[in-house]
Amino acid sequence: xxxxxxGVHPVVELTGVVKRFGDRSGTEVTAVDHVDLTIxxxxxxxxxxxxxxxxxxxxRMVAGLELPTAGSIRIHGEEMGIRPPNKRPVNTVFQSxxxxxxxxxxxxxxxxxxxRRVPQSERKALVDWAIxxxxxxxxxxxxxxxxxxxxxxxxxxxxxxxxxxxxxLLDEPLGAxxxxxxxxxxxxxxxxxxxVGITFVYVTHDQEEAVxxxxxxxxxxxxxxxxxDTPEAIYERPTTRFVxxxxxxxxxxxxxxxxxxxxxxxxxxxxxxxxxxxxxSAVAVxxxxxxxxxxxxxxxxxxxxxxxxxxxxxxxxxNAVVYGIGVDWMHLEVRCPATLAGERRDVGDDVTVSFEPxxxxxxxx
Amino acid sequence: MSKGVAKSTAxxxxxxxxxxxxxxxxxxAFFYAPIVVLCVFSFNDSNAVGNWNGFTLGWYRExxxxxxxxxxxxxxxxxxxFSTAIAVVLGTAGALALERFRWWGQKAFDAVLYLPIIIxxxxxxxxxxxxxxxxxxxxxxIPGINVQDGLEKLVFSHVAFNIxxxxxxxxxxxxxxxxxxxxxxxxLYANRWQTFRRVTLPQIMPGVIGGALIAVTIxxxxxxxxxxxxxxxxxxxxxxxxxxxRKGVSxxxxxxxxxxxxxxxxxxxxxxVISRATGSERExx
Amino acid sequence: xxxxxxxxxxxxxxxxxxxxxEVATPGLERQAERAKxxxxxxxxxxxxxxLFIFFVVPLGFVVAYSFATRTRSGRTELxxxxxxxxxxxxxxxxxxVAWRSLWMATVTTVICLILAxxxxxxxxxxxxxxxxxxxxGVMIPFWSNFLxxxxxxxxxxxxxGLVTQAFQALGLGDGRxxxxxxxxxxxxxxxxxxxxxxxxxxxxxxxxxxxxxxxxDLYASGWAAFRRVVWPLSRPGVxxxxxxxxxxxxxxxxxxxxxxxxxxxxxxxxxxxQFLSARNGPVGSAVSVVVLAVxxxxxxxxxxxxxxxx
Numbered sequence: 001x002x003x004x005x006x007g008v009h010p011v012v013e014l015t016g017v018v019k020r021f022g023d024r025s026g027t028e029v030t031a032v033d034h035v036d037l038t039i040x041x042x043x044x045x046x047x048x049x050x051x052x053x054x055x056x057x058x059x060r061m062v063a064g065l066e067l068p069t070a071g072s073i074r075i076h077g078e079e080m081g082i083r084p085p086n087k088r089p090v091n092t093v094f095q096s097x098x099x100x101x102x103x104x105x106x107x108x109x110x111x112x113x114x115x116r117r118v119p120q121s122e123r124k125a126l127v128d129w130a131i132x133x134x135x136x137x138x139x140x141x142x143x144x145x146x147x148x149x150x151x152x153x154x155x156x157x158x159x160x161x162x163x164x165x166x167x168x169l170l171d172e173p174l175g176a177x178x179x180x181x182x183x184x185x186x187x188x189x190x191x192x193x194x195x196v197g198i199t200f201v202y203v204t205h206d207q208e209e210a211v212x213x214x215x216x217x218x219x220x221x222x223x224x225x226x227x228x229d230t231p232e233a234i235y236e237r238p239t240t241r242f243v244x245x246x247x248x249x250x251x252x253x254x255x256x257x258x259x260x261x262x263x264x265x266x267x268x269x270x271x272x273x274x275x276x277x278x279x280x281s282a283v284a285v286x287x288x289x290x291x292x293x294x295x296x297x298x299x300x301x302x303x304x305x306x307x308x309x310x311x312x313x314x315x316x317x318x319n320a321v322v323y324g325i326g327v328d329w330m331h332l333e334v335r336c337p338a339t340l341a342g343e344r345r346d347v348g349d350d351v352t353v354s355f356e357p358x359x360x361x362x363x364x365x
Numbered sequence: 366m367s368k369g370v371a372k373s374t375a376x377x378x379x380x381x382x383x384x385x386x387x388x389x390x391x392x393x394a395f396f397y398a399p400i401v402v403l404c405v406f407s408f409n410d411s412n413a414v415g416n417w418n419g420f421t422l423g424w425y426r427e428x429x430x431x432x433x434x435x436x437x438x439x440x441x442x443x444x445x446x447f448s449t450a451i452a453v454v455l456g457t458a459g460a461l462a463l464e465r466f467r468w469w470g471q472k473a474f475d476a477v478l479y480l481p482i483i484i485x486x487x488x489x490x491x492x493x494x495x496x497x498x499x500x501x502x503x504x505x506x507i508p509g510i511n512v513q514d515g516l517e518k519l520v521f522s523h524v525a526f527n528i529x530x531x532x533x534x535x536x537x538x539x540x541x542x543x544x545x546x547x548x549x550x551x552x553l554y555a556n557r558w559q560t561f562r563r564v565t566l567p568q569i570m571p572g573v574i575g576g577a578l579i580a581v582t583i584x585x586x587x588x589x590x591x592x593x594x595x596x597x598x599x600x601x602x603x604x605x606x607x608x609x610x611r612k613g614v615s616x617x618x619x620x621x622x623x624x625x626x627x628x629x630x631x632x633x634x635x636x637x638v639i640s641r642a643t644g645s646e647r648e649x650x
Numbered sequence: 651x652x653x654x655x656x657x658x659x660x661x662x663x664x665x666x667x668x669x670x671x672e673v674a675t676p677g678l679e680r681q682a683e684r685a686k687x688x689x690x691x692x693x694x695x696x697x698x699x700x701l702f703i704f705f706v707v708p709l710g711f712v713v714a715y716s717f718a719t720r721t722r723s724g725r726t727e728l729x730x731x732x733x734x735x736x737x738x739x740x741x742x743x744x745x746x747v748a749w750r751s752l753w754m755a756t757v758t759t760v761i762c763l764i765l766a767x768x769x770x771x772x773x774x775x776x777x778x779x780x781x782x783x784x785x786x787g788v789m790i791p792f793w794s795n796f797l798x799x800x801x802x803x804x805x806x807x808x809x810x811g812l813v814t815q816a817f818q819a820l821g822l823g824d825g826r827x828x829x830x831x832x833x834x835x836x837x838x839x840x841x842x843x844x845x846x847x848x849x850x851x852x853x854x855x856x857x858x859x860x861x862x863x864x865x866x867d868l869y870a871s872g873w874a875a876f877r878r879v880v881w882p883l884s885r886p887g888v889x890x891x892x893x894x895x896x897x898x899x900x901x902x903x904x905x906x907x908x909x910x911x912x913x914x915x916x917x918x919x920x921x922x923x924q925f926l927s928a929r930n931g932p933v934g935s936a937v938s939v940v941v942l943a944v945x946x947x948x949x950x951x952x953x954x955x956x957x958x959x960x
Contacts, residue, residue, distance in 0.1 A: 020676075065548050067682050072673040079673060082682045085551040098549035102567045111563075112553035163553070381872070389772040392765055392843075393784075396791050399802035399840070402812060406805065416810060459697030466690020474698050481705060485901035485945060487918040488712075491925060491938045495715055496708035499728075525704040528697055557689075579793070586795040589903055589918075593925075603797060610801050610908055619805065622798045633793040637786055 012039040017071030031057045033223035046202045046210040049220035091160035092169040099144040106140040112163040130162035244286040253285040275362040289335035291359040297350040304354040407619040424620035441601040445584040448523035456531025464539040481526040490593035518594040531576035538572025578636035715935035724929030735932035751917040755899035758838040762846040770850035792844035829911035837905040846891035853887020901941040
């Protein structure tokens, strides 16, 4: 799978990792299908995908909560093998927080240190530090049941971070919070990560969240890692149909590769786009709605690629207008900044849609 | 109703409404009236049970003075303590094995574990009687164990059915536990034993105690099985009282009965309080 | 960070005997799974062994006894296995007792159902606080000493007991209920009524009440809504409760002993008789096996009907 190694120290390396679940009756499910991935030191890395894509299973394998069926997982170069979680230099923030309800916040946070036999005096200082780090200083003596969801989440974070793990794993930690709190926590998490400098591996199905917080994103689908890149690259230059579709909105123009620098659209138009696919392979050209411009028929500038069509729907969104354009061989969605009513196209207008080839990307299935 | 629907639709209107309420009150009266009567008449200063003749504590005094009864109480307490202790350990371990692990033979064990709960006590009594009569000689090989005259038969039998009760209660508690807590403990460097001692056990403790109290209650109240396996002179209180009952009603029996019932109810209430106390803690979340 | 992290990096890299550091392959994964399974097995082993020795084996002995030979002195010997004991099951005495048990257990179950259903329904219409109180009120007698509770009726039904006196006062005859089958049924109902209330309540409480509201919305009368919606949905509870009342009633011993005198013996009493006075191990065992079979069949029926837990 594609994975631009950064040359920075790799912290987590997955090579050929496979996880198969099966029961005795013989039905087998491949949850993780040959994943290769390198995560660098100090990165905020997100594993993004729809539910069931294998991202959580992958995370759990790094944590040691599941054992891979095949493949290697190395942390700072050291092979983890079938080591149990308590022997790995990794800590996890669970989706349900998993705080110990019979212990106070302070006892929860200090638990990892206690298990590692850190002397009481040192422990106290570290616990105080960790609790302050997540701004829960006044709650040290409360029990988890007395805390709100957001507060519990902070405690879970402190409990994990205090152990200075080489990697911090987070399994959809913000899922249970309401929208506003979630946005706030996203910023806090990002700042925290920068401040502490620990590598974060973050699992989520929310693409907005991943794009906001991550240095790099790995998109997974059906157990396979489809693309690993910066948020910008994933958005602007997706390599597969799924990735293009999963992040934001996009349009697909079916095409065939004609050469190293050219593709032929379904309607016969030729387009200058480089790709690495073999000649003749079926691909799609994907362009984001906001990269398309709508002009009156025939009025498009020459250096842009054009497609003629007719306006089918006009949707006013306050800060934008979305046109649904019918082209004889498919449907395009165009997003324009809000214009005054007079300048807007109407349903039934004949228009030309244009885009710059450099804003398009070639994707396969 | 639990789906947050107004009671008004659920409760019938008009005459049926009061019929329903009256019926329910009558059933509760039915439950408690005999108990109340028994309590009242245990203070009756007369040999008869139907006519009130004045208040007295005499029967309770006689209860305390009666050597046989006191001996039986002592037997009951010893049997109860030993059998509960063993049943709690075995039952809790069994519950953990069933809920937290997957192994071959699990389903069979699960099924066998339910049998002592539903088996009729006469059948169980017969089983233990036959078993001990056939195997007594083998057991006596074990130093310190005297199957004929000692309390061993009672303890062994009580453990046999109490393991299941403890196990059911602890399993219910385990099933409600967030399994990721134990994963979190492991993630935080705890080994299996530490995870159990520091995370799992405190969480299931109400279940363990509740199970223990139920085991105590069942052990103290058991009549049929105990009467089949107890040796002469080593009968628990319930068997002794049963013997007294069959001879007829007497005020002494009343006072003993009230004491037994009070103890029984106290244990039940304690068991309910404990399992509720931490149950509600969970709901606050 | 105001404090130096004294911990350095990860936890002590002791020589990992527990976790091998080879790359994972299907073989190693299975090995780890098997190790865990072994741990679980060992954890449950003490309980399993105990139940095997002190439950399964005794059960085996009883079944064996039912095929065994009874010597003239009354001892049971495990030789010359035969079906004599089972042949005796057809005897008049046993058949009479068996039918009586069947009859009484059925009547008890029906009466319990009639008494318990409205109560269970009523409890489920209360607020959660009141509901809990009432359930506790039902559970206390449920768990309390069965012997004493049955004895309480003996007191009430005694020749100058309160109930007898009440009957006489109300002119309902001489009130001699004690030692009749009615007394036994009364005792059984009293003893096992909580066993019917609790499962019924559990089933009724689980009903999605919006279904009833829907029925009312579609013009069903209260009674029709009950008959067509509530009753069918509560059936699992009816089955569970019935089983929990029928099985112990069928094999009852204590209740007929206290309230039935020597006349109204049920199967439980008969079994005890065989072992203690008649000294006929094989027949006693055979009847026990029958009672056990009835219990197992009821359990199977219950689970087939969709029941999951007790």
